[in-house]
Amino acid sequence: MQTIAPILPPATLGMLGGGQLGRFFVHAAHEMGYQVWVLDPDANSPAGRVADRHLQAEYEDFAALDLMAGQCAAVTTEFENVPAGTLEYLAKFIPVRPGAAAVSVCQHRIAEKTFLADNGLPHGPFRALHGVDDLADLPAELFPAILKVARFGYDGKGQATVHDATEALHAFNGFGGEHCVLEKRLPLDCEVSVVLAREANGAVQVFPVAENRHRHGILDVSITPARVSDALAAQARQVACHIAERLGYVGTLAVEFFVSGGALYVNEMAPRPHNSGHATIDANITDQYMQQVRALCGLPLGEPRAHSAAVMVNLLGDLWYRAGDERSHEPDWSVLHAVPNLRLHLYGKHHARAGRKMGHFTVVDRDVEAALSVALAARAAIG
Ligand code: ADP
Ligand code: MG
CATH class of the missing domain: 3.30.470.20 (ATP-grasp fold, B domain)
Structure with a gap:
């Protein structure tokens, strides 16, 4: 069991990502007496604009990460695509919650589906696609299906509905051969x-x-x-x-x-x-x-x-x-x-x-x- 002494105000907290989810975190933290530093490459990020300090830098800018580790008592994220290596690096210096291992499962659709399957959790039929060979022998019951890129999809981006293996191959190539999952499209209640x-x-x-x-x-x-x-x-x-x-x-x-x-x-x-x-x-x-x-x-x-x-x-x-x-x-x-x-x-x-x-x-x-x-x-x- 991992325990640390509670971090109390006026400590500074680090936030990776500057979107609206980060902005609401800043509001909550401020209300509770904390200060917040936000790291986000966008000069006008919604959270960066209300933070005590906005580190306008890329997620793999180690000079910025060193600054954050030096000043913040702990760090969290609002953006699931922060590179796992960034979380691992920061974790050498300060608590990072959630940790890199948990975030990396959620940021990769194949890892996510495999985690569900390995833990006996309910999920729909799917196929992991690492290359065109994985498109061979697809069962007819999988269609109609949704092809989703394994990384960086959000708000329905990086997805295509396909009705058979030929369409699946076409869409897979259209995504540049990126690793994907092919999921049965479920009729939703x-x-x-x-x-x-x-x-x-x-x-x-x-x-x-x-x-x-x-x-x-x-x-x-x-x-x-x-x-x-x-x-x-x-x-x-x-x-x-x-x-x-x-x-x-x-x-x-x-x-x-x-x-x-x-x-x-x-x-x-x-x-x-x-x-x-x-x-x-x-x-x-x-x-x-x-x-x-x-x-x-x-x-x-x-x-x-x-x-x-x-x-x-x-x-x-x-x-x-x-x-x-x-x-x-x-x-x-x-x-x-x-x-x-x-x-x-x-x-x-x-x-x-x-x-x-x-x-x-x-x-x-x-x-x-x-x-x-x-x-x-x-x-x-x-x-
Ligand atoms: P995102 O990362 O963009 O939120 P999702 O996988 O949640 O991607 O897909 C967005 C939406 O598309 C879902 O909330 C659902 O409405 C629809 N959708 C995605 N996958 C399926 C599926 N297998 N069957 C039916 N609808 C789906
Ligand atoms: Mg979703």
Whole structure:
């Protein structure tokens, strides 16, 4: 069992990655009295702009990593594609949570699927593709299938739907021969996710299960609590805990699931807070970012219970563009401010692009159906 003395304010914490997940971590850490240094190559990264210091550098810039190791009491990440070598390097000097081994399983789809299979965890049929030879003798039951590059995919990028082995070969070559997984496309009843946090001593706290709707491969709406049976929700929470334990995970972890034919299948894991956990900021006693701070600092985890039902809606860059006009326009936020139980979060990104996550809003209500209808009406009103 790995224990360290708790890290207390005004210590400085390190964050690898400067996106919105990092920005919310900075907010949580600041609220709790810590300082935060953010490392991200983008001069305008959302987290870098609110950090005590932004190290504008690449993830393998060792001079920047030395600075971080010299000043920060511990380091975490908000971006699963931070090179494992970077985490290993930092871990020579300061606690790195989650650790390189756990992150590397989550950042490679073949490693991830193999981990699920080795641990007897429910997952859909798949084939690991290291080269064209692995495309021989594919069973017909695998199709229709989704080909996914093993590394660096997100928001549905690096994916192609294929209907037979010929299409699979074509798409595999189209991805430049990168290692891939070929997954059976499951008919989905719905998708759910579980966010949890785990302490170094193994204590775990699990957030209520979220029900997720995607549009074009990108999370669109997240509904908590998920409208699934208690048994299914309990199973999802149990599988997520099992994963955290087997990974020796420390920090905030998200597990995405498919529900197909009434059964649960793990889709993927994210070694960080998750888009579907944003609503915990507005609807839970402790949110997923506070848990990340607590786990990182060796503090006991907080109570994750929700005090309200919540519906989170992502605001993508598409909202900034009107049909037939190439210039971007700031949406009319007064439409959303008019809804009293709606909380708007904008990430301060300078450039709106189609599909880019620019912000989100959360509607909280005692009743989940009421929250959903208010949220959908608000979304329709803003565009
Ligand atoms: P990303 O890393 O982009 O989130 P995912 O593997 O989670 O990649 O895929 C994004 C979305 O695409 C999923 O949430 C789901 O809606 C759909 N999808 C992906 N794989 C499958 C599958 N095997 N069967 C059915 N739908 C899928
Ligand atoms: Mg996903």
